[in-house]
Every structure is written in C-alpha cells, then in structure tokens.
Amino acid sequence: MEAIDTRTIRMIRCLALTGLTLCATIVLPGKSVDPAGTLTRSGAGKGADDCPMVAIPAGEFVLGADDGSADQRPAHRVRLDAFSIDLYEVTNLRFDRFVKATGYRTVAERAGHSFAWKFVQWSTARGADWRHPRGPRSSIDGAMNHPVVHVTWDDASAFCRWAGKRLPTEAEWERAARGLDGRRYSWGSREAHTGRYANFADRQAKLAGVPWGHEGFDDGFAFTAPVGTFPEGAGPHGLMDTTGNVWEWCHDWYEKTYYVTSPVKDPPGPASGETRVVRGGSWANHAAFLRTTARDSSNPGCASDAIGFRCARSRQEPGLLYRGARAAPATAQKIGISGSRYRTEPRIKTWSATVATTGSPTRPRAARSSLRKPTIARP
Numbered sequence: 001m002e003a004i005d006t007r008t009i010r011m012i013r014c015l016a017l018t019g020l021t022l023c024a025t026i027v028l029p030g031k032s033v034d035p036a037g038t039l040t041r042s043g044a045g046k047g048a049d050d051c052p053m054v055a056i057p058a059g060e061f062v063l064g065a066d067d068g069s070a071d072q073r074p075a076h077r078v079r080l081d082a083f084s085i086d087l088y089e090v091t092n093l094r095f096d097r098f099v100k101a102t103g104y105r106t107v108a109e110r111a112g113h114s115f116a117w118k119f120v121q122w123s124t125a126r127g128a129d130w131r132h133p134r135g136p137r138s139s140i141d142g143a144m145n146h147p148v149v150h151v152t153w154d155d156a157s158a159f160c161r162w163a164g165k166r167l168p169t170e171a172e173w174e175r176a177a178r179g180l181d182g183r184r185y186s187w188g189s190r191e192a193h194t195g196r197y198a199n200f201a202d203r204q205a206k207l208a209g210v211p212w213g214h215e216g217f218d219d220g221f222a223f224t225a226p227v228g229t230f231p232e233g234a235g236p237h238g239l240m241d242t243t244g245n246v247w248e249w250c251h252d253w254y255e256k257t258y259y260v261t262s263p264v265k266d267p268p269g270p271a272s273g274e275t276r277v278v279r280g281g282s283w284a285n286h287a288a289f290l291r292t293t294a295r296d297s298s299n300p301g302c303a304s305d306a307i308g309f310r311c312a313r314s315r316q317e318p319g320l321l322y323r324g325a326r327a328a329p330a331t332a333q334k335i336g337i338s339g340s341r342y343r344t345e346p347r348i349k350t351w352s353a354t355v356a357t358t359g360s361p362t363r364p365r366a367a368r369s370s371l372r373k374p375t376i377a378r379p
C-alpha cells in the first residue's frame with residue numbers, strides 16, 4: 001500500500017475476504033466516524049431521490065447457502081418485516097441531485113484521492129472521486145446513469161438520510177435479490193458467464209487489466225454499466241444489477257461466522273466490527289462473487305471504483321411495485337415495464353433516449369454496442 005500524504009491522510013490497509021477488494025480507509029484529521037447507520041424504522045412519503053422502489057412483503061426466506069463459502073453457511077430460514085428497496089443502484093444523476101441540494105462533499109473529495117483499478121490492482125488514485133471515476137482527467141459526462149462510485153459507507157449513509165431512506169441490511173438485500181426460491185443468481189441458476197445477465201469480469205475487463213476477466217464472454221463494459229442495462233438478469237422482484245456492476249454497501253458490520261448465531265427475525269448484523277458488508281459483486285468479479293448469497297466486506301472508510309449502493313426503507317409505501325402477477329398494469333406502465341420485463345428507467349433521460357432508438361422492449365442491443373467502449377475516459 002502506498003502512503004501518499006502523511007500530513008493529512010492516514011491510510012489503513014484492509015484486505016477484504018475475497019482478496020479482490022484491496023483498499024484503504026481514507027481518514028480525515030479531526031473527523032470522527034459518522035455514526036450514521038442506525039436503522040431507521042420510520043419514514044414516509046416519497047424519497048427525495050425520486051427512485052422507484054420495490055415493495056417486499058413480510059415473510060420468511062432462506063438466507064445463506066450450504067454449498068457456498070464458509071461465511072455463507074449455514075443456510076437458515078429468516079423472517080423479515082416488510083420493506084422497500086430501490087429498483088436501481090444509486091446513479092451519478094441522483095447523487096448529483098443530493099450534492100446540489102446539500103452541498104455534501106464526499107470523503108474522497110475532501111481527501112483528494114480514492115482507489116481505482118489500474119494495472120492489475122486497485123491503486124491509490126489522486127484526484128479520483130465520484131465526479132472523476134478514473135482520475136482527475138476523467139469525468140462522468142455521458143455517464144449520469146451509471147452507478148455512483150468512490151463513495152464510502154458514510155457517504156452512502158448520508159445520501160440515504162437525505163433521501164429519507166437507509167442502507168438495507170444484508171438479509172434484506174439477499175431477500176430482495178434472491179426471492180423465495182433459493183436461486184443461485186438473481187436471474188435463476190443458469191450459468192453466469194454469458195455476458196447476457198450482468199456486467200462482470202469479462203473480456204472487456206480483461207482488456208482493461210483485470211487478470212481474471214473471462215475472455216470467452218463479452219458483456220460490453222470494462223467498468224461500470226448504466227443501471228438497468230441487463231433486464232434478463234433482473235431478480236425475482238425486478239431489481240436491476242444486484243448481480244455485478246458495483247458492489248453495494250449494506251448496513252451491517254461484517255462477521256464471518258455471523259450466520260451461526262444470528263437471530264432469525266430481522267437480523268441487524270453484529271453490534272460492532274471492522275468492516276461493513278458489501279453485496280452483489282462488481283464489474284471486477286467472476287461468478288463465485290456474483291451469487292446472491294456471496295458475502296464480502298470492506299472498510300467503511302474505503303472508497304473505490306467498484307463499490308456503490310442502493311437504498312431501502314422499512315415499510316411498504318402505497319403505489320410501490322411488487323413485481324409479478326399482482327403488479328397492476330397502470331403501475332407497471334408508470335415505471336416503464338413492458339410485458340414482464342423492465343425496459344429501463346424512464347426518469348434517467350439520457351439512457352431512455354438511447355433505448356428509444358433501438359425499438360427493443362427488452363435488451364437494447366444496439367445501444368449496448370454503441371457503449372462497448374467505456375464511457376469513462378481513462379486517465
């Protein structure tokens with residue numbers, strides 16, 4: 001790990017369990033850890049970020065997998081209260097609204113650096129932040145519908161508070177991504193390495209310097225992809241990009257053996273810890289980390305180009321969509337569903353305009369072809 005400025009920044013090396021998310025905490029002098037993250041069991045009305053949310057009914061599901069890594073075992077039944085969760089990962093567009101409304105500056109912006117993939121590993125990237133994902137000479141122009149990155153757990157929590165929401169617990173995240181049928185991936189149990197279902201470490205990633213990128217498949221993106229690009233990979237409740245694209249911060253502290261003793265009703269995660277849970281895998285991961293049950297963690301002070309988030313809230317709100325046979329046609333039309341599939345999010349105008357030119361009600365192949373090169377300029 002490279003120490004870059006001992007006067008203002010103390011960097012603490014952390015190695016997540018996968019060995020893939022090597023990163024460091026960004027610590028600002030005089031700043032204490034934001035205590036945000038206490039679960040808020042209240043909240044009503046529409047979130048300030050205006051993101052469509054999916055209502056998940058109360059009930060039981062199977063959390064974990066006996067054929068997964070040690071921290072996913074044992075598989076066990078868990079009961080959750082009803083909650084709602086964002087349909088999409090938080091985008092640059094929504095984060096920009098938050099920043100304009102509050103004047104918020106992320107930890108990476110204040111520190112002057114973050115961590116970005118470069119030459120087969122994550123490295124300190126001076127000038128990298130959510131506006132400059134690959135360094136000071138990059139920008140998010142043309143990528144407002146990509147998931148926001150370079151946000152720490154505290155940054156994500158601040159956004160959630162502004163939106164009247166919170167981060168999901170990892171049990172909620174898995175329930176929303178996996179549904180009730182114990183599926184291996186968000187779309188089912190079909191092979192992950194196809195390039196059709198998710199943005200993962202494919203040939204494009206390999207060309208960008210990810211050594212384990214799968215040369216046999218091409219999902220069209222080396223780094224992040226616009227949210228909602230892979231409707232065939234949507235989960236049982238229609239959530240987009242719970243597999244791949246970016247890791248998503250969850251509320252919980254991480255503990256490898258937590259499932260052995262965790263409560264069966266609304267598990268909140270350990271009371272304390274050193275790292276926070278991230279879920280779903282990213283553009284830099286292969287199939288093992290794309291499972292709905294795969295757990296990983298990162299230091300809450302870490303910001304990188306592979307971690308983003310989505311928000312949740314604790315109760316169902318009127319008018320929210322529960323994808324499936326019970327979804328009212330009027331509601332489906334309102335948020336842009338055609339038949340049984342989501343097209344894209346109509347509120348994100350740049351991406352909607354692109355999809356509209358393809359005439360495709362499902363996967364915008366022509367649009368994807370035009371986006372094969374990363375829209376984020378390399379430093």
Ligand SMILES: [Ca+2]
Binds near residue numbers: 199200220222283
């Ligand atoms: Ca990819």
